[in-house]
Amino acid sequence: MSGFDAARFDRQVRFGPLGSAGQQRLAESRVLLVGVGALGGVLAQNLFRAGVGQLVLCDRDVVELSNLPRQVLFEDRHAAQGAAKAEAAAETLRRFGGPTELEVHSTHVDASNLADLASGADLLLDGTDNLGTRYLLNDFSQKMGIPWIYGGVVGSGGLVLPILPGKSACLRCIFPDPPPPGSLPTCDSAGVIPPAVGAIASIQAGAALRILSSIDDELAAFEPKLLQLDVWSGTTLALDAPRRPDCPACGAGPGAGTYEFLEAPPGRDPVVLCGRNTVQLPGTGRAPDLAAIAARVAPFAEEVHDLGAMLRIRVEALVLTLFPDGRALIEGTDEPDRARAIYDRYLSS
Numbered sequence: 087m088s089g090f091d092a093a094r095f096d097r098q099v100r101f102g103p104l105g106s107a108g109q110q111r112l113a114e115s116r117v118l119l120v121g122v123g124a125l126g127g128v129l130a131q132n133l134f135r136a137g138v139g140q141l142v143l144c145d146r147d148v149v150e151l152s153n154l155p156r157q158v159l160f161e162d163r164h165a166a167q168g169a170a171k172a173e174a175a176a177e178t179l180r181r182f183g184g185p186t187e188l189e190v191h192s193t194h195v196d197a198s199n200l201a202d203l204a205s206g207a208d209l210l211l212d213g214t215d216n217l218g219t220r221y222l223l224n225d226f227s228q229k230m231g232i233p234w235i236y237g238g239v240v241g242s243g244g245l246v247l248p249i250l251p252g253k254s255a256c257l258r259c260i261f262p263d264p265p266p267p268g269s270l271p272t273c274d275s276a277g278v279i280p281p282a283v284g285a286i287a288s289i290q291a292g293a294a295l296r297i298l299s300s301i302d303d304e305l306a307a308f309e310p311k312l313l314q315l316d317v318w319s320g321t322t323l324a325l326d327a328p329r330r331p332d333c334p335a336c337g338a339g340p341g342a343g344t345y346e347f348l349e350a351p352p353g354r355d356p357v358v359l360c361g362r363n364t365v366q367l368p369g370t371g372r373a374p375d376l377a378a379i380a381a382r383v384a385p386f387a388e389e390v391h392d393l394g395a396m397l398r399i400r401v402e403a404l405v406l407t408l409f410p411d412g413r414a415l416i417e418g419t420d421e422p423d424r425a426r427a428i429y430d431r432y433l434s435s
Contacts (some may be wrong), residue, residue, distance in 0.1 A: 115139050116140040136295055145364055241279070246313045248310040368413060
């Protein structure tokens with residue numbers, strides 16, 4: 087990208103720490119955003135409006151009604167359609183106008199595709215709602231030396247940690263291993279309010295703009311901290327986050343650690359999505375013939391919607407969404423065995 091629209095970004099370049107040079111670096115940057123729901127929607131909107139050059143949007147889910155209070159890029163019609171979140175987010179962002187180029191992937195990010203999705207990225211952003219993907223991003227960040235920004239929100243508060251490989255603590259310095267399933271509160275168990283989402287994502291976005299717009303000398307002055315805040319109580323806490331010398335991911339420096347989450351083979355088991363009463367079944371890697379499947383199930387299904395890039399089927403009080411890579415979401419159950427049986431019954435060729 088050769089330059090930026092000075093009139094459009096006039097107020098940003100007046101901000102001294104950014105300036106014209108920083109805005110130009112934003113215009114030349116590429117960012118991978120994993121998850122475009124609650125945190126990710128606010129992140130995407132901030133970076134898109136700020137003039138980031140290229141924004142890669144990845145999300146595995148579809149829009150549902152309960153998303154709308156806190157997921158700012160979606161509308162009632164997206165929920166009614168069961169639209170893919172990544173596609174719906176891109177549609178909304180493009181209506182804003184501006185120079186940012188969007189690359190859209192309705193996919194589950196795992197060790198098999200992360201390197202391709204992150205190709206050329208200057209920064210990785212966490213808009214996810216699951217720890218497995220965060221530990222994967224952390225491993226990739228440390229192995230490749232690409233900064234990333236962790237964010238998590240539940241209830242009325244959350245955490246933010248910018249991670250600069252070779253300089254700051256990584257996720258495993260703070261949380262060495264993922265906690266046992268069910269041991270932490272989630273949005274399903276504790277709920278979440280929109281201001282908490284906005285606050286956490288805005289801090290992530292501020293750190294992102296600083297990292298992307300800074301030259302090496304300026305970035306050297308950045309000392310990331312683990313920030314904890316709560317919008318209900320109005321409290322904030324900034325904690326020092328030193329690197330742990332014995333951290334398996336970053337203790338030995340970028341590219342020299344042990345990356346067990348990145349190097350583990352991608353899971354092939356069904357995944358129960360947190361708070362969604364939905365099971366995700368992994369893709370086969372082969373593109374299914376969506377039109378043929380739609381014709382085959384039409385006599386038995388209550389509804390069949392061919393949405394171009396995916397197929398939505400309502401049958402047996404469930405909603406089945408089939409994606410181009412063969413991945414499927416089975417909404418209306420949290421039982422993997424039932425989800426697999428329904429998939430085999432209606433979607434297997």
